[in-house]
Amino acid sequence: MSANNVLEGAVKTAEGVMLNGFVLQPIVDKCEGCERIRTFEEQSFCSSYPAPERKWAGGRCNFATHVKAAAAAAAKVNPLKASKRAAKGR
Known part of the structure; x- marks a missing residue:
């Protein structure tokens, strides 16, 4: 494992790492494949956020490098403005 994948300066305490x-x-499990994962004493941790489970509680972790954002659906268009644009020929 390369040195940049290890948590340098981490200390094991009674509360945890x-x-x-x-x-x-x-x-x-949802974090597997992320580039922000670092190891310490054979365990994996996120280098960006101390509580990864909470980041995934809202649906998607905004730090996740392995999850691609879904392409936004077509921008909402005001139907009244769209009809006026169509009438003008735009």
Whole structure:
């Protein structure tokens, strides 16, 4: 494993793994494949957020590098403006 995939400066404490004053929680299954995953003592953690499970609670983690954002549906068009544009020939 390369050095950039390891949490440097992390310390194992009674609360868990501590890094820069934050207690890190292990990643969840949805995190697998993300480029932000780092390891410490054979366990994987997110390098961007200490509680990955909470980031996925709302649907999609905004830090996830392995999940592509769904292409936005066609922009909502006001039907009145659309009919006026069509009438003008635009």
